[in-house]
Amino acid sequence: MGMEGIGARVTRKEDKRFLTGKGRYTDDMVVPGMKHAFFVRSPHAHARITGIDASVALGMPGVIAVLEGKQLQADGIGNLICGWMVHSKDGTPMKMGAWRPLAIDTVRYVGDAVAIVVADSAAEARDAAEAVMVDYDELPAVTTSLAALGADAPQIHPEAPGNLIFDWQIGDPAATDAAIAAAAHVIEIDILNNRLSPNPMEPRATLGIYDEAEDHFTCYTTSQNPHVARLVMSAFYNVAPENKLRVIAPDVGGGFGSKIYIYPEEIVCLWASKKTGVPVKWTSDRTEAFLTDAHGRDHVSTVKMAFDKDHRITGLKVDTVANLGAYMSLFSSAVPTYLYATLLSGQYAIPAIHANVRTVYTNTVPVDAYRGAGRPEATYLLERTIETAARELGISPVELRRKNFIRTFPYQTPVIMTYDAGDYEASLSAAMQAADWDGFPARRAQSEARGMKRGIGMSCYIEACGIAPSQAVGSLGAGVGLWESAEVRVNAVGTIEVLTGSHSHGQGHETTFAQLVADRLGVPIASVNIVHGDTDKVQMGMGTYGSRSGAVGMSAVVKALDKVEMKAKKIAAHLMEADEADIVIENGDVKVAGTDKSLPWFQVALAAYTAHNLPSGMEPGLKESAFYDPSNFTFPAGCYIAEVEIDPETGKTEILQFVAADDFGNIINPMIVEGQVHGGLAQGIGQALLEEVRYDENNGQLLTASYMDYAMPRADDLPSFSLSHQNTPCPGNPLGIKGCGEAGAIGSPPALMNAITDAIGINTLSMPATPLKVWSALQAVQMRQAAE
Amino acid sequence: MAKVTLTVNGRAMAGECDDRTLLVHFIRDRLGLTGTHVGCDTTQCGACVVHMDGKSVKSCSILAVQASGSTVTTIEGLAVQGELHPVQAAFNQHHGLQCGFCTPGMVMTAVDMIARHGGQLDEATVRQELEGNICRCTGYHNIVKAVLSANEQMHGAQRQAAE
Numbered sequence: 001m002g003m004e005g006i007g008a009r010v011t012r013k014e015d016k017r018f019l020t021g022k023g024r025y026t027d028d029m030v031v032p033g034m035k036h037a038f039f040v041r042s043p044h045a046h047a048r049i050t051g052i053d054a055s056v057a058l059g060m061p062g063v064i065a066v067l068e069g070k071q072l073q074a075d076g077i078g079n080l081i082c083g084w085m086v087h088s089k090d091g092t093p094m095k096m097g098a099w100r101p102l103a104i105d106t107v108r109y110v111g112d113a114v115a116i117v118v119a120d121s122a123a124e125a126r127d128a129a130e131a132v133m134v135d136y137d138e139l140p141a142v143t144t145s146l147a148a149l150g151a152d153a154p155q156i157h158p159e160a161p162g163n164l165i166f167d168w169q170i171g172d173p174a175a176t177d178a179a180i181a182a183a184a185h186v187i188e189i190d191i192l193n194n195r196l197s198p199n200p201m202e203p204r205a206t207l208g209i210y211d212e213a214e215d216h217f218t219c220y221t222t223s224q225n226p227h228v229a230r231l232v233m234s235a236f237y238n239v240a241p242e243n244k245l246r247v248i249a250p251d252v253g254g255g256f257g258s259k260i261y262i263y264p265e266e267i268v269c270l271w272a273s274k275k276t277g278v279p280v281k282w283t284s285d286r287t288e289a290f291l292t293d294a295h296g297r298d299h300v301s302t303v304k305m306a307f308d309k310d311h312r313i314t315g316l317k318v319d320t321v322a323n324l325g326a327y328m329s330l331f332s333s334a335v336p337t338y339l340y341a342t343l344l345s346g347q348y349a350i351p352a353i354h355a356n357v358r359t360v361y362t363n364t365v366p367v368d369a370y371r372g373a374g375r376p377e378a379t380y381l382l383e384r385t386i387e388t389a390a391r392e393l394g395i396s397p398v399e400l401r402r403k404n405f406i407r408t409f410p411y412q413t414p415v416i417m418t419y420d421a422g423d424y425e426a427s428l429s430a431a432m433q434a435a436d437w438d439g440f441p442a443r444r445a446q447s448e449a450r451g452m453k454r455g456i457g458m459s460c461y462i463e464a465c466g467i468a469p470s471q472a473v474g475s476l477g478a479g480v481g482l483w484e485s486a487e488v489r490v491n492a493v494g495t496i497e498v499l500t501g502s503h504s505h506g507q508g509h510e511t512t513f514a515q516l517v518a519d520r521l522g523v524p525i526a527s528v529n530i531v532h533g534d535t536d537k538v539q540m541g542m543g544t545y546g547s548r549s550g551a552v553g554m555s556a557v558v559k560a561l562d563k564v565e566m567k568a569k570k571i572a573a574h575l576m577e578a579d580e581a582d583i584v585i586e587n588g589d590v591k592v593a594g595t596d597k598s599l600p601w602f603q604v605a606l607a608a609y610t611a612h613n614l615p616s617g618m619e620p621g622l623k624e625s626a627f628y629d630p631s632n633f634t635f636p637a638g639c640y641i642a643e644v645e646i647d648p649e650t651g652k653t654e655i656l657q658f659v660a661a662d663d664f665g666n667i668i669n670p671m672i673v674e675g676q677v678h679g680g681l682a683q684g685i686g687q688a689l690l691e692e693v694r695y696d697e698n699n700g701q702l703l704t705a706s707y708m709d710y711a712m713p714r715a716d717d718l719p720s721f722s723l724s725h726q727n728t729p730c731p732g733n734p735l736g737i738k739g740c741g742e743a744g745a746i747g748s749p750p751a752l753m754n755a756i757t758d759a760i761g762i763n764t765l766s767m768p769a770t771p772l773k774v775w776s777a778l779q780a781v782q783m784r785q786a787a788e
Numbered sequence: 789m790a791k792v793t794l795t796v797n798g799r800a801m802a803g804e805c806d807d808r809t810l811l812v813h814f815i816r817d818r819l820g821l822t823g824t825h826v827g828c829d830t831t832q833c834g835a836c837v838v839h840m841d842g843k844s845v846k847s848c849s850i851l852a853v854q855a856s857g858s859t860v861t862t863i864e865g866l867a868v869q870g871e872l873h874p875v876q877a878a879f880n881q882h883h884g885l886q887c888g889f890c891t892p893g894m895v896m897t898a899v900d901m902i903a904r905h906g907g908q909l910d911e912a913t914v915r916q917e918l919e920g921n922i923c924r925c926t927g928y929h930n931i932v933k934a935v936l937s938a939n940e941q942m943h944g945a946q947r948q949a950a951e
Contacts, residue, residue: 011880011881011883012880012883014888015879015880015885015888016872016880017888018885018887018888018891018892019863019867019872019876019879019880019885019888019891019895020823020863020864020866020867020872020876021821021822021823021824021862021863021864021892022823022864023823023888023889023891024822025822025825025889027822027826028816028822030820123806123808123809199924200887200889200924201825201827201833201835201887201889201890201922201923201924201925202825202827202887202889203826203827251887251888252887253825253887253888253889253890254886254887254889254924254925256924285826285829286827286828286829286830286833287829505887506886506887506888506925507886508886671883672883674883674930675883675886675925675926675930678926678927678928678929678930679886679924679925679926679927680927681927682924682926682927682928683924683927706828706829706830706832707828707830707832707833707922708830708832712832712922712924713927714918714919714921714922714928715914715915715916715918715919715921715923715928715931715932716912716915716916716918716919718915718927718928718929720911720929720932721927721929744927
């Protein structure tokens with residue numbers, strides 16, 4: 001590795017603009033004639049719309065237009081879709097209800113958009129929206145998945161009787177039932193995975209610009225995947241043909257999944273721009289974000305894990321109900337199925353697995369992928385179960401895990417996935433050593449002497465990244481291929497632009513992608529620019545989610561660099577009258593190996609563009625593109641250990657240490673990888689200790705709709721983290737990368753809950769482990785002990 | 789409409805706005821300084837922190853008219869002639885930012901924090917002082933490192949000069 005190449009701890013190229021206030025986010029965009037939008041939203045969780053009267057609003061200062069759903073429908077704008085078809089086990093397709101960008105007859109969650117007000121200023125639009133009179137006939141609402149499946153539950157979509165979207169299964173039910181029947185021990189546990197709001201710090205925003213002369217639309221938007229936004233808005237929502245729609249996702253302030261999807265607001269602002277003849281900008285406020293950004297998690301599961309007399313796992317049976325909210329968001333069907341149940345083998349050799357998943361509609365905001373997307377739910381379920389099993393079987397949780405580890409690769413699980421490489425023992429040992437696991441009893445005794453409860457817990461996670469082989473996901477119902485694209489443009493002076501379909505919204509691609517080029521060509525990263533996030537500049541790409549930018553996006557860059565290098569070598573061989581096979585590229589020079597013949601990189605680039613002396617028949621120029629389709633998922637894995645101390649007087653949990661030992665395959669920039677883990681850990685710890693979206697079950701009102709009600713992790717809620725890596729290169733892609741973006745959020749909740757339940761001396765406690773819940777659990781333990 | 793006169797980043801500026809206009813919107817929309825961000829609307833997240841007459845304030849909870857007559861420094865005014873302020877440099881050095889949205893508020897808070905504590909900062913104090921600034925990307929680990937490093941650099945340099 002060079003100073004700036006693969007593996008180097010390079011500080012980020014993009015930092016300066018963010019540190020000096022020169023970042024350019026969607027809400028920062030100003031164009032001539034721009035007006036502002038505010039959405040009229042349903043205050044009810046479920047209601048019929050009986051009338052909309054905008055006459056007062058239209059007379060208010062600055063108001064340009066109030067537009068509603070019937071006009072949108074009349075103009076042929078389509079409904080929002082879920083892009084992944086899942087079939088129920090009886091073979092019937094999922095039952096998708098209509099999601100109109102602006103509701104026409106019925107609203108189905110608090111925040112469902114009903115109309116858009118366009119005015120001179122954002123404040124005037126907001127004022128006028130208050131004056132739009134919408135008449136509603138309230139209907140009964142249901143917010144929890146189990147209640148929605150009840151016989152007398154309100155019916156949310158006519159297309160989905162009983163609110164059931166699909167009833168899906170994976171694995172072998174007969175073999176699993178047989179394993180449970182024959183087991184020496186069966187551990188049963190109920191698992192809840194709490195509903196979360198992703199909360200990137202930048203609220204969603206969009207600016208729709210219609211150019212009448214060109215009949216062309218431009219959409220600035222807070223998106224993780226602008227090309228998919230363009231594709232979907234063009235192909236399904238009939239906003240405009242792709243060649244008449246440019247989507248730009250400029251600097252984007254975090255996503256965590258919530259900015260993958262195409263929401264009603266982008267569509268409506270583009271349409272409203274054409275309707276009104278002015279550019280229309282909308283920026284969400286934080287309460288609107290809680291009300292309308294797709295939520296994550298919200299699973300209710302029952303688990304049976306079977307063991308033989310030697311404590312080997314013989315079977316796993318899981319029944320899960322997943323709440324998908326009021327409408328099916330873009331990837332909502334894939335999250336509780338192919339991104340969840342396919343990971344239920346964890347790090348363990350389990351001969352028989354069966355999972356049944358029912359997804360249901362409720363009168364809540366749509367639920368879709370949030371950091372980890374299905375894998376945190378699988379990991380939490382498995383790691384809470386195996387920990388509980390160890391306690392009930394009376395053996396060490398370490399030994400129970402070790403006994404059941406998968407140790408040979410490739411390993412075919414009973415739930416589709418083929419794990420390609422890993423070393424689970426290495427991460428377990430490293431984490432235990434870093435945490436001084438063996439010294440815990442002495443530390444616990446010290447805490448007890450001070451009247452405190454101390455606990456330790458671990459989690460051994462595996463996840464699947466680098467989504468995904470297009471043919472495989474296509475066979476599972478995906479509506480798109482999940483390859484990535486790249487173009488490497490060498491300029492005549494030797495500087496380089498890399499155009500990538502990946503999108504950076506905090507991940508640092510402008511640095512890491514440049515490091516890859518620096519590593520290959522020996523040029524400084526300062527001479528490499530990374531271009532992304534604009535459909536007019538960059539060829540079709542699939543965007544960033546599922547930790548795919550390294551494993552898939554950079555692999556596409558590698559393929560394009562291969563072609564560039566091959567052509568550069570041909571040119572250099574021609575210029576230096578050498579054999580092409582003897583040409584090497586080192587430290588920015590193109591050399592003939594074993595001789596003193598050498599050309600600086602820029603001269604080869606210049607020769608490609610002057611074209612005065614190229615090999616016979618060669619086209620001028622030095623610019624190549626590539627599409628990379630992965631051959632498999634990648635499988636990051638690791639072991640996390642949490643140690644906590646609980647004050648029994650208050651129930652407050654303090655994290656004394658948090659250790660993460662990860663296998664991410666090869667690493668481009670350790671500094672950035674560590675940052676990804678820190679952030680993931682904070683979100684996972686937030687899930688375990690602080691965060692929960694709560695609706696009022698009686699009327700469907702969102703109770704956690706601001707930072708005064710939804711507990712975001714703050715600096716003083718978290719410790720500093722202890723990180724290490726035990727990397728086994730991924731054999732499936734050219735750089736050996738597995739991906740690191742989500743691991744922290746996947747592995748940490750069960751480690752923490754295992755530590756907290758260890759401290760309290762119980763097996764079940766639902767997240768978030770708030771002081772009240774922990775204190776109540778401690779009281780129950782004390783009462784039980786007093787009674788005994 | 790109200791008339792607002794401010795000195796922002798060393799330049800005198802005047803403008804008219806609605807009485808209800810918040811300082812953050814005046815800075816962003818009227819002055820075009822979009823480095824100061826709005827992240828929560830409820831004074832919780834600190835993305836909008838600026839310095840007003842030398843103190844850090846959340847510009848989403850002050851009316852522009854209340855700020856009239858004061859001297860305001862925003863993130864755009866922190867670097868001097870292209871040279872990053874030591875806190876900005878430390879955030880870069882220690883990877884204290886990812887998406888960058890909370891960063892201006894974090895940096896402005898950190899500058900004020902370091903000034904107020906006169907070099908006496910430790911991890912626990914920094915974490916407590918950052919309570920009014922929310923970051924969703926970094927888990928605060930590297931922000932804390934950056935603040936401590938900048939504190940050491942700024943006050944270490946002062947100590948050296950004094951010795």
